[in-house]
Amino acid sequence: MLSRWFADPRVLEFYAGRDAPLRPEDVRRKFLGPRRDSSGRIRDYRACILQRGHIPVGFLQFYRFTAREAASFGYGPSERTFGFDLFVGDPKLWGHGLGTRAVRMTRDFLREARRADRIVLDPRVENLRAVHVYRKAGFRRVRRLTAHELHEGRMKDCWLMEYP
Numbered sequence: 748m749l750s751r752w753f754a755d756p757r758v759l760e761f762y763a764g765r766d767a768p769l770r771p772e773d774v775r776r777k778f779l780g781p782r783r784d785s786s787g788r789i790r791d792y793r794a795c796i797l798q799r800g801h802i803p804v805g806f807l808q809f810y811r812f813t814a815r816e817a818a819s820f821g822y823g824p825s826e827r828t829f830g831f832d833l834f835v836g837d838p839k840l841w842g843h844g845l846g847t848r849a850v851r852m853t854r855d856f857l858r859e860a861r862r863a864d865r866i867v868l869d870p871r872v873e874n875l876r877a878v879h880v881y882r883k884a885g886f887r888r889v890r891r892l893t894a895h896e897l898h899e900g901r902m903k904d905c906w907l908m909e910y911p
Contacts, residue, residue, distance in 0.1 A: 748796075748803055749774045752836035761874050762834050764899040778806070784813050797833065797849050804840055807833035807849060809857060812867075820907060826864040829857045841876070850884040854910055866910040871896060871903045878906060886910050 752758050753769040763769065769777065782792040790810060797805035809831035814824040822828050831853055835845050857863040868886060870877040878888075886908040894902035 748836075749778065749806060752806065752834070755836070755838075757838045758834055758836060761877065764897075766899050778808065782810065785815065797835070797845070799840075799845060804837060804845060805833060805835040805849065807831065807853060809853060811861070820867065822865060827862055828865045828867060829861060829863045830867050830869070831857070832868065832870075846877075846880045847883050850880055850886075854884060854886075858910075868908045869895065869905040870908065871898060871905050873903065878908075881908050884910075 750769065750771040753763065753774055756765045756768075759765045759768060778794045782790040784790050790813070792810040793808065795807045795809075796803045797807055809829055812820075812822070812828040812830060816830075817824055817826065817828050820828075833846065833849055833853070835841055835849075854866055857866050866886075868881055869892060870881065872878075872891065882888075887910075889907045889909050892905045892907050895905040896903050
């Protein structure tokens with residue numbers, strides 16, 4: 748299922764890039780195994796399947812920033828900073844509020860269960876639907892990150908967005 752979503756050009760246009768479809772073994776390695784930091788320690792990372800009822804509809808991952816990641820965004824190492832991203836895998840379900848509900852639930856979970864001091868996102872500036880969803884869930888744009896993400900062969904600007 749994840750491999751099908753990660754191979755769909757409609758999804759990849761907004762997520763990994765249409766030039767980067769993933770094979771099943773790539774999906775397992777990149778998203779389902781343990782994540783390690785630069786020193787080899789296992790990171791605080793979770794991959795989740797979004798469900799509507801009992802039907803899988805999307806993917807979500809969240810992670811606690813390492814000290815190096817936090818510093819790259821200007822945050823202190825003592826803060827519990829988390830990031831996350833998600834997508835709804837079936838384009839027929841886009842625009843039905845699933846993403847907004849998932850963002851709000853994840854935001855609340857990270858604040859309450861993981862004691863996050865800060866929650867940040869970095870959607871591409873051109874991904875208007877994602878920026879709209881994040882703003883509806885209470886995130887605010889902090890600053891533009893110039894040439895922040897390689898997407899479809901070009902460096903793209905992203906928004907640094909925070910939940911206060």
